[in-house]
Amino acid sequence: MAAELVNVKGRTKAVSSIWWKVPLWLALIITTIISLFPMYWLFVTALTPTKDTIKIPPDIIPVNASLDNFNRLFSQAKYYSNWAINSFVITITITVFHVAFDTLSGYAFAKKKFFGRNVLFWLVLSTLMIPPHVTLTPLYFVVQNFGLRDNLLAVIMPGTASVFGIFLMRQFIQTLPTELEEAGRIDGCSEWGVFWRIIAPLSKPAIGALAIFTFVRYWNDYLWPSMVLIKAPSQTLPVGVASLQTEFSTDYGLIFSGASLAALPMIIFFLLFQRYFLEGVRMGALKG
Amino acid sequence: MAQFDVGKIPVRQVSTGQRIVLFFRKNSWGYAFVLPSMLTFAIFTFFPVIWSFIISFQDFRPRGGTTWNGFDNYVKAFTTQNNVFVTALKNTAYYAILTVTANILIALILASLIQPLNKYAQTFFRAAYYLPAVTSAVIIAVIWRWMFNTQWGFLNYLLSLFGADAVRWLSDPDIALNSIVLSTVFTAPATGVVLFSAAMGSVPKDLYEAAELEGAGPVRKWWSITLPLIKSTTLYVVVLYTIASFEVFEKVYVMVPSGVGDSTQTIVTQIYQMLYSNLNYGVASAQAIVLFLIIATISVFQFKFLRSDVEY
Numbered sequence: 001m002a003a004e005l006v007n008v009k010g011r012t013k014a015v016s017s018i019w020w021k022v023p024l025w026l027a028l029i030i031t032t033i034i035s036l037f038p039m040y041w042l043f044v045t046a047l048t049p050t051k052d053t054i055k056i057p058p059d060i061i062p063v064n065a066s067l068d069n070f071n072r073l074f075s076q077a078k079y080y081s082n083w084a085i086n087s088f089v090i091t092i093t094i095t096v097f098h099v100a101f102d103t104l105s106g107y108a109f110a111k112k113k114f115f116g117r118n119v120l121f122w123l124v125l126s127t128l129m130i131p132p133h134v135t136l137t138p139l140y141f142v143v144q145n146f147g148l149r150d151n152l153l154a155v156i157m158p159g160t161a162s163v164f165g166i167f168l169m170r171q172f173i174q175t176l177p178t179e180l181e182e183a184g185r186i187d188g189c190s191e192w193g194v195f196w197r198i199i200a201p202l203s204k205p206a207i208g209a210l211a212i213f214t215f216v217r218y219w220n221d222y223l224w225p226s227m228v229l230i231k232a233p234s235q236t237l238p239v240g241v242a243s244l245q246t247e248f249s250t251d252y253g254l255i256f257s258g259a260s261l262a263a264l265p266m267i268i269f270f271l272l273f274q275r276y277f278l279e280g281v282r283m284g285a286l287k288g
Numbered sequence: 289m290a291q292f293d294v295g296k297i298p299v300r301q302v303s304t305g306q307r308i309v310l311f312f313r314k315n316s317w318g319y320a321f322v323l324p325s326m327l328t329f330a331i332f333t334f335f336p337v338i339w340s341f342i343i344s345f346q347d348f349r350p351r352g353g354t355t356w357n358g359f360d361n362y363v364k365a366f367t368t369q370n371n372v373f374v375t376a377l378k379n380t381a382y383y384a385i386l387t388v389t390a391n392i393l394i395a396l397i398l399a400s401l402i403q404p405l406n407k408y409a410q411t412f413f414r415a416a417y418y419l420p421a422v423t424s425a426v427i428i429a430v431i432w433r434w435m436f437n438t439q440w441g442f443l444n445y446l447l448s449l450f451g452a453d454a455v456r457w458l459s460d461p462d463i464a465l466n467s468i469v470l471s472t473v474f475t476a477p478a479t480g481v482v483l484f485s486a487a488m489g490s491v492p493k494d495l496y497e498a499a500e501l502e503g504a505g506p507v508r509k510w511w512s513i514t515l516p517l518i519k520s521t522t523l524y525v526v527v528l529y530t531i532a533s534f535e536v537f538e539k540v541y542v543m544v545p546s547g548v549g550d551s552t553q554t555i556v557t558q559i560y561q562m563l564y565s566n567l568n569y570g571v572a573s574a575q576a577i578v579l580f581l582i583i584a585t586i587s588v589f590q591f592k593f594l595r596s597d598v599e600y
Contacts, residue, residue, distance in 0.1 A: 020404075020506070028401055031394075032416045035476035038431045039420055041442060045434065054440045056448070101325040114318025115311070120326070127333055129584055131535055133559055134576045135336035137343055137569050145350055158332040161325035191317045220424035222538045223556075227564055238426040242542050245430060252434055259430050263423045270422040274415050277422070281482040 039267075046070075046260040050253035069257035077247070077258060079232045083240035084261075086229075090155050090236060091218045097160035098214045099207055105161070106169025107199050111178065121170075128163050136224070143228045150234040155225050159218055165210050168283060172206035173199060209280030212273060216266060237262040344573035361574035373575060376553040377582075379465055383472075383554065384533040390473045391529050392522070395480025400510060402481075403488050414482055421478035429542035432471040433458065436543075458544055461551040468540055468552065472533075480525050487521035488514055523594040527587055534583055555579050 045053055047065040073080060108114070109121050139158065148154040176199065184194045200207070222238045229235045235243070241262050244255045270277055302310075347357045366373050402413045420428060435442045436457035444454045457467040491514060499509050515522075537556040544552045555575065563572035 024401055024404070028398075028413060031398060031476065032413065034474055035417055035420060038428065038435065038475070039423065041435060042427070042431050056440065056445060058440070058442060058445055101328060105322040105325040108318045108321035112318035112321060114315035117318065120322070123334075124326075124329055127329075127337065129580075129587065130333075130337055131531075131576070131579055131583055133535070133556060134340050134573075134580050135333060136340075136559065136563060136576065137573045138336040138339040139332070140563055141348075141350055141569060158328075161328040163329065163333070166325055195321070216422050220422075220426070222424065222426050222542075223560070227560075238424045238538075241424075241430060242426050245433070245542070246545070255430065256434070259427045263427050266422045266424075267419065270415075270419060274411075274418075277418065278411075278414055278482055281418075281479055282486045 039263075042256060042260050042263065045252055045256040048253060050251050053252045054250070069253035070261070072254050073257045073261075076254065077240075077244060079235070080240065080258060080261075082233045083235050083237045086152060086235065087219060087237040087262075090152055090159075090225075091215055093156050094159040094218045095211055095214045097156075098162065098165055099211050101161040102165030102169050102210060103173075103200065103203060103207060104195070105166050107173050107195055107203075109166065109170045110173040111176075111181065111199075124163050125167060128167075136227070139224075140227060148228070150229055150231045152229075152234065154228040155221075155236075158224070159214075162214075165214070168210055169203065169206055172203055172283070176202050205279070206283065208276050209283050212269075212276055212280055215269070219266060340573045340576060343569055344577050346570055348569040348573075350567070350569070357570070361570040362578075364571050365574040365578060368571060372550050372553055373555075373558050375550045376555050376558045379552065380534055380536065380554045383465065383469055383536060384530060386469045387472045387533050388526065388529045391477040391480055392526060394473070395477040395484050395525065396515075396522075398476065398481050399484035399488055400514065402485060410485065414485060417476035417481045418478040420475050425538035426542050428471075428475065429539045432467075432539075433543045436467055436471075459548060461549045464544060464548040464552045468543060471539065471543070477529070479528065483521055483525055484518060487518040491517045519594065523590065526594065527590050530586055530590065531583055534579065534586075555582075 044059070044062045046069055047062045047067070048059060049064055049066055049068050052059060052064050109117065135158075143149055143154050180198050180202070181194050184198045189197060220238060221236075222242070225236045226239045226242070229239055232240070232243070241255075241259050244258050248254050344361050345356060345358060347355050347360070398413075398417065402410050405413070438444060438454055438456050438459065441457070443457065447453070447455065456463065458464050495513050495517075496509055499513060504512070535556055536554050537560065540552055540554055540557055541560070547553055547557070556579070559572050559575045559579070562568050562575060566572075
């Protein structure tokens with residue numbers, strides 16, 4: 001009786017698993033192809049000489065692949081290397097400040113007792129609901145009228161800390177045992193020493209997630225940089241790539257060589273640190 | 289007994305000066321640690337938000353001569369250029385309803401589909417769905433603009449294989465906004481998949497076993513156990529996607545830079561043009577405040593609607 005039951009159960013399981021597995025894998029593979037196809041098409045178009053991009057049927061596999069578009073990109077879009085340098089300067093500077101400022105204040109909000117702490121924290125947190133577009137007008141006015149146009153600082157300064165980063169670091173540091181800090185103080189650490197030698201090393205997972213997301217966010221940022229970086233040599237990659245569209249309207253090979261080079265660092269970065277990205281999303285680190 | 293009377297213990301008087309010193313000794317490190325980020329926050333968020341609110345009630349002149357004008361900017365925000373902002377509001381709402389619904393459903397389904405797989409396959413698919421999300425919205429828009437090209441675009445080539453006529457994806461005012469929606473729907477909802485699959489992974493296994501004993505099939509288990517148990521994640525993801533869709537900008541602005549008539553205007557493209565092209569600070573601020581009010585109202589509503597249930 002018992003053996004029969006097991007038998008029946010085993011059979012239905014085997015049947016149902018084949019019944020489910022084929023459509024399941026099919027659905028997963030199809031959705032993956034649909035989702036990744038635009039990324040594939042980006043690189044295919046970049047490698048296809050422009051005269052071959054405008055033909056029917058298109059080459060699904062780049063049979064005429066060459067680096068010709070990239071050569072033309074660097075000779076014709078003469079500020080491309082400036083854009084890349086600007087993007088790196090802005091993104092790295094912002095990430096360094098971001099991590100430092102957000103970790104310091106996250107620690108203070110999590111562990112330090114000071115007058116007005118909770119009021120301040122809720123005040124900061126309440127602005128999360130306000131879309132950043134509300135601040136555009138006054139900031140744009142200041143940039144326009146105080147000679148900050150085309151100055152990288154106009155993009156860097158507003159990005160040196162974020163409410164989200166403060167919140168993330170606070171949530172993480174709150175979970176660290178307070179005994180460790182006390183032990184540090186007893187062993188003669190200064191307040192700064194407690195932060196630098198105990199809190200910062202223990203917060204590495206959260207700092208890593210925050211750094212990754214800050215980097216991606218500002219590397220891809222468009223709206224504000226496009227408003228304040230007007231002259232071509234001062235622009236960033238997203239702003240520059242968008243401008244390639246107007247400058248080289250139908251030269252898709254050239255536009256796509258520029259776009260693919262701008263996308264490549266983030267793709268490599270993602271493939272290398274994929275685990276931390278996905279872990280970071282789970283910490284609640286990014287929309288997108 | 290009398291010697292223990294608390295009231296008679298002499299209390300040393302503390303002077304105001306000493307009190308200030310004590311206050312700082314107690315609080316100074318906390319203040320020092322929050323100071324840098326609070327300065328950034330005050331200068332670039334808190335102060336501009338208040339200033340923007342003030343500007344929205346002013347006839348703002350950058351070179352001096354600013355005057356108050358009550359609700360004029362708010363009236364103008366809606367009526368200027370043949371009510372284009374009203375169209376933009378409708379377009380944005382249309383975009384938001386379609387993309388949020390589709391994204392949530394697709395994310396739920398994809399997360400459920402990868403759930404029975406082994407750890408490595410799960411990681412692979414999550415990463416595959418996440419990859420487009422690390423690419424700039426500008427670049428994604430550049431790609432889709434090319435795929436939507438009427439003459440040489442990939443989509444019309446696909447359609448031609450089935451004998452269909454070419455579609456003017458981005459130049460027909462009746463289609464353009466739908467094309468933008470399509471490009472969003474066809475990009476896997478990366479954050480949603482990752483968050484849902486994390487939430488589904490933490491549902492206790494014995495609940496499923498108990499349901500199996502009572503004869504529940506996979507769909508029944510999904511509906512009666514998985515969905516109710518991940519409700520707080522669903523709430524979070526819905527709010528996240530709703531806010532993002534109301535702030536849609538890059539995709540639209542890069543795919544159709546000058547718009548297809550008014551049919552592709554959204555709230556943020558309007559704010560951008562009002563500020564960047566027209567230098568109309570007052571109306572731009574008013575429109576940004578309207579965006580804030582919409583997002584705040586919807587978020588509050590979503591929290592009320594999706595939260596009120598039993599906690600598990």
